[in-house]
Amino acid sequence: MIVGTGLIGTSVALALREHGLTVLLADQNPGFVRLASELGAGVEWTPGGPPADLAVIAVPPQFVAEWLLDLQKTGAARFYTDVASVKALPIAQAAQRGCDLTTFVAGHPLAGRERSGPAAARADIFLGRPWAYCPGPEASDEAVRAVLELIELCGANPVRVDPAAHDEAVALVSHAPHVAASAVAARLAEASETALGLAGPGVRDVTRVAGGDPRLWTVILSGNARPVAEVLEAVAADLNTAAAALRAVSAQEAPESTGDPDGAAIGRVTELLERGNTGQSRIPGKHGGPPRSYAVVQVLVGDRPGELARLFQAAKDAGVNIEDVRLEHAPGLPLGAAELSVQPEAAGVLADALRAHGWHVP
The missing domain is CATH 3.40.50.720 (NAD(P)-binding Rossmann-like Domain)
Structure with a gap:
């Protein structure tokens, strides 16, 4: 039932x-x-x-x-x-x-x-x-x-x-990221057409989950308010540190600035980015196993029916398993780029096979 x-x-x-x-x-x-x-x-x-x-x-x-x-x-x-x-x-x-x-x-x-x-x-x-x-x-x-x-x-x-441990965990890996993604996406609400025209896969990746139902998510967040608030406060502290550091770097570019000989300001930004690398690398990989590094084979794909089927068939004929795939459409053109993630030792095999079948592999 x-x-x-x-x-x-x-x-x-x-x-x-x-x-x-x-x-x-x-x-x-x-x-x-x-x-x-x-x-x-x-x-x-x-x-x-x-x-x-x-x-x-x-x-x-x-x-x-x-x-x-x-x-x-x-x-x-x-x-x-x-x-x-x-x-x-x-x-x-x-x-x-x-x-x-x-x-x-x-x-x-x-x-x-x-x-x-x-x-x-x-x-x-x-x-x-x-x-x-x-x-x-x-x-x-x-x-x-x-x-x-x-x-x-x-x-x-x-x-x-444990229920409390569950709520702490989902605040970190689901609920707070949704709010953070929405905060980034909210900056786009009044963005210029120039900015939107330059939007690429980075901003799409970061804001993907922001497309969820706001009413449903308000209910979810309200039910886990304290753990989510604590994660958001920690994220906000990191962002404030980065913003202050970048303000300091900007001030150093002024003509009257004496410079930042030890690079302390930009170092704080680098430290956050490095912690981000570490955290991202800990996300479980395929099938929940340990994270793995794949090689990416990029191929141009026409925006026509059956093109992805032909592409996957070519990979199958080459005996190469595609671990992941993502598409990025070219603005104003009837084509896009498919990024095929494969085992590193299979990248050359796949690229050669695709070229042999007439695909354009940069």
Whole structure:
């Protein structure tokens, strides 16, 4: 049973349907239930029927406990979990409301998209992704097993974690980065056409997640306010240090300046950039494994149907696995550049094979 047929709820339903399971759908928005049903995610839930094996509560953090209590009162399911991106708040609220915590195991799949709603759902969105689960001391072994089975059916990797530790972690790796990306993107709202015309992959990478639903993210951030605030304060301190250093460098360029013989100001900027290198290098690599360095083969691709299929077929014929790919379109031209990340020893093989097939490889 899925309560809340937005992006995550409908994605869970689609993943379960691929295993041939019966999925019941509920949502306060009847249109969402209809659309999710039309997408093949399941059928609308009718209260009063036999209890489901597991109810997945896919609503914002502040409403999890309310739904949990109502569902438990009607005996809607044998066990319950949620997928909210904050864990301490709904667990505390569930206890305050008197919910049966023996049948509830809080959860959070670390997966998502910038788009929202059932139309954005995908059955494969959880594949290989971490899925945090936070059983309380009251949770029964049967409830934990039910949630672990859900995670396995969705193709995710279960990660048992303390609720408070979870919230601290997601503040650092998800919630605060979203705010930071939005702050950078907000500078573009009144940017000149000249600046926007010069926008490249760097600003797109930094601001990608800023396209999320502001109302949904306000709810998420409110539910994890303190940990997010602490991360943002630390980021702001680094940015203020960098800004002050750059102001000092700018002042040194004035005719009356005596210079900065020891380079202390610019050194503070360099130190931040170096810490950024270190932090970025610690992000897990492909399939959650250790970070790896790949060689990048750049190839020009025409903006025509079938071009990427031909490109990937050429890589397949050469026996080269493409580890990652990114596209950058050329403004005003019907082509773009595809950057293919491959194992370093395969870069020359792929480049030669592509040239032999007529591709332009710089």
